[in-house]
Amino acid sequence: MAKTKNSNLSAAKKAKNDEFYTQWADIEREMNAYLEYDPDVFRGKTILLPCDDPEWSNFTKYFALHFRDYGLKKLISTSYAPNSNSGAVFYQPTQFETGSPDYDQTKSMQRGRVFVLGDKDVNADGIINIDDLQWSYLEGDGDFRSEEVIALRDKADIVITNPPFSLFREFVAWLMDSTVHFSIIGARNAITYKEIFPLIQRNRLWIGKGFHQGDAYFRIPEEARTSYAAGVFDESTRTVHFRNITWFTNIEHGRRHEPLQLMTMADNIKFSKHKEVRGVGYLKYDNYDAIEVPFTDAIPADYVGAMGVPITYLDKYNPDQFEIVGITDRGNEYALKLREYDKNDAPNAGDLNRRAAIKLADGTYKSTYARLLIRKKAAP
Numbered sequence: 001m002a003k004t005k006n007s008n009l010s011a012a013k014k015a016k017n018d019e020f021y022t023q024w025a026d027i028e029r030e031m032n033a034y035l036e037y038d039p040d041v042f043r044g045k046t047i048l049l050p051c052d053d054p055e056w057s058n059f060t061k062y063f064a065l066h067f068r069d070y071g072l073k074k075l076i077s078t079s080y081a082p083n084s085n086s087g088a089v090f091y092q093p094t095q096f097e098t099g100s101p102d103y104d105q106t107k108s109m110q111r112g113r114v115f116v117l118g119d120k121d122v123n124a125d126g127i128i129n130i131d132d133l134q135w136s137y138l139e140g141d142g143d144f145r146s147e148e149v150i151a152l153r154d155k156a157d158i159v160i161t162n163p164p165f166s167l168f169r170e171f172v173a174w175l176m177d178s179t180v181h182f183s184i185i186g187a188r189n190a191i192t193y194k195e196i197f198p199l200i201q202r203n204r205l206w207i208g209k210g211f212h213q214g215d216a217y218f219r220i221p222e223e224a225r226t227s228y229a230a231g232v233f234d235e236s237t238r239t240v241h242f243r244n245i246t247w248f249t250n251i252e253h254g255r256r257h258e259p260l261q262l263m264t265m266a267d268n269i270k271f272s273k274h275k276e277v278r279g280v281g282y283l284k285y286d287n288y289d290a291i292e293v294p295f296t297d298a299i300p301a302d303y304v305g306a307m308g309v310p311i312t313y314l315d316k317y318n319p320d321q322f323e324i325v326g327i328t329d330r331g332n333e334y335a336l337k338l339r340e341y342d343k344n345d346a347p348n349a350g351d352l353n354r355r356a357a358i359k360l361a362d363g364t365y366k367s368t369y370a371r372l373l374i375r376k377k378a379a380p
């Protein structure tokens with residue numbers, strides 16, 4: 001099921017096609033969530049937008065527009081050289097670049113570019129905006145892993161971007177090598193990656209406000225539309241639709257501090273709207289020391305042991321209410337695991353070992369979806 005849902009994204013990753021552009025309204029919704037929590041979140045800050053290109057992307061335009069009202073100190077955006085980017089086969093320099101005295105045909109293909117907006121009204125029109133952006137070619141191709149982009153990261157307070165999905169793990173590791181705050185777009189499935197989950201567990205990163213129900217619509221270069229199956233590219237909006245997309249961040253926002261309103265276990269068993277819980281109760285896993293809670297709104301408020309909850313619970317996660325103690329996913333071996341199966345136990349032993357398993361009344365076993373293991377936080 002997950003495979004079908006994310007097949008556009010998987011195909012894009014495989015083809016190393018990273019050319020999707022984030023929509024203005026999606027950037028705005030996410031940034032507003034941080035601003036609602038802390039109106040000064042960007043004040044006096046240097047923001048780096050790597051993996052960007054102001055001629056294509058909305059990130060630079062968005063922050064340039066808000067330069068003054070957000071109180072930014074500096075905005076730096078870097079782009080990746082077309083020759084290094086297999087997704088940039090349709091690249092054409094824009095008039096912005098070709099019309100500049102600094103334009104160089106060879107460098108344009110081989111080098112990344114850096115765009116800077118400081119508190120300087122370059123064209124003296126009385127406002128600081130995108131027209132005051134100054135640009136130059138980088139020494140290298142603008143790879144976020146290059147020394148010169150690393151040096152920019154180390155001077156920045158906040159990194160914001162939609163990084164190449166094919167390099168998501170590496171991009172997060174790159175962020176973790178520094179002390180920056182960040183907000184980046186990625187596939188929700190990354191929560192289960194063995195490189196990412198421990199960071200979530202330790203509250204080094206969390207889910208942002210996110211997209212409505214995980215549905216993201218990205219603009220793509222017009223010519224790239226034929227790389228997508230019929231129906232995926234929407235002619236009227238010139239976007240492709242990816243499911244299960246979210247923002248990963250370490251910037252605080254309000255929802256993260258709202259407690260989930262939940263019923264007790266007894267009330268859930270009596271009144272839950274889910275037939276799997278009402279009158280049935282909660283099943284215990286056979287291979288994890290935890291109970292199965294198949295829906296976030298069915299988490300029993302008064303249960304003190306570990307509970308396996310859907311990954312989407314993270315959208316509602318409040319670290320003061322619950323702690324994350326593990327995940328039922330192979331590669332993430334956690335203490336709550338009780339046993340491994342072999343083929344004498346069940347023909348589907350491999351599946352069972354990968355996830356949490358429930359022993360059914362007839363003695364067979366059923367594997368569940370990947371679950372986060374959470375526990376009610378003890379009162380301080």
Ligand SMILES: C[S@@+](CC[C@H](N)C(=O)[O-])C[C@H]1O[C@@H](n2cnc3c(N)ncnc32)[C@H](O)[C@@H]1O
Pocket residue numbers: 018019020021022050051052053056057058059079080085142143144145161162163164165167
């Ligand atoms: C998903 S797109 C997002 C573009 C833009 N940030 C936006 O959201 O509209 C990712 C961008 O990363 C760039 N990219 C790919 N590999 C990169 C690398 N190793 N270093 C820096 N940028 C890279 C691609 O050129 C692509 O435009």
